[in-house]
Amino acid sequence: MALSDADVQKQIKHMMAFIEQEANEKAEEIDAKAEEEFNIEKGRLVQTQRLKIMEYYEKKEKQIEQQKKIQMSNLMNQARLKVLKARDDMIMDMLNEARQRLANIARDPARYSVLMDGLVLQGLYQLLEPKVAIRCRKQDVALVQVSVLRTARLAGLHVGLQQLHYFSGGIEIYNADGKIKVSNTLESRLDLMAQQMMPEIRVALFGRNQNRKFLD
Incomplete structure (x- = not known):
């Protein structure tokens, strides 16, 4: 359909x-x-x-934390250096005061005479030269001559004396050509003693360093 x-x-x-x-x-x-x-x-x-x-902010947070640690370390180092400088300045002031008092040693004739004998004898033994020149203060010439008579001339040494004024006491001894020197001035003895005793001086002034394992 x-x-x-x-x-x-x-x-x-x-x-x-x-x-x-x-x-x-x-x-x-x-x-x-x-x-x-x-x-x-x-x-x-x-x-x-x-x-x-999140990673970006975590990275930023770590960078900020690292910067804080670096800044804190720098501040602590600066503070430590300031403390060390202050301590060194204190020691230098103490040594300068001791240098200013060196002249007082020569004011005791008996003790100073014994000291000069030792300084002359030690200097001659250190130099071990047949001909030497000894430099001392003008006011110590007679005292050094006596010390030389007790030591050098008895050993057959030829000794010349020169007068200087730039130290507080003691002597300097030179070989014949002046190229070798033994300094036994009071200043040099003080410096040597300070160098040798510096650890003890620091402990006496500031106490023992708890972080230090060895003493030099």
């Missing part, structure tokens, strides 16, 4: 409606899937950026 034009038009409309419905459903499905993929990608990007931001 042939379909009438009305029936054909009806079927065509029905098919078009079906196709349109299928297209709409397919479009909705595509939209839903695209929305889902978009949300997934957005979540992934957000998470990635969040991690990057």
Whole structure:
């Protein structure tokens, strides 16, 4: 039985409606899937950026902490250096005061005479030259001559005396050409004693360093 034009038009409309419905459903499905993929990608990007931001701030925090440690270390070193300088200045002041008092040693003739004997004898033994020159203060010339008579001339040494004024007492001894010197001035003896006793001086003034394992 042939379909009438009305029936054909009806079927065509029905098919078009079906196709349109299928297209709409397919479009909705595509939209839903695209929305889902978009949300997934957005979540992934957000998470990635969040991690990057967290890493950035963690890195910054570590840098700030490291800078704080460096600054604290620098401040502690500066403070330590200031303390060490203050201690060294105190020791230098003490040694300068001791140097200023060296002249008092020569004011006791009996003790100074014994000291000069020892300084002359020690200097001659250190130099071990047959001909020497001894330099001393003008006011010590007679005293040194006596010391030389007790030591050098008895050993057959030739000794010349020169007068100097730039030290507080004691002597300097030179070989014949003046290239070798033994300094036994009071200043040089004080410096030598200070160098040898510096650990004990530091302990006496500032106490023992608890962080130091060995004493030199």
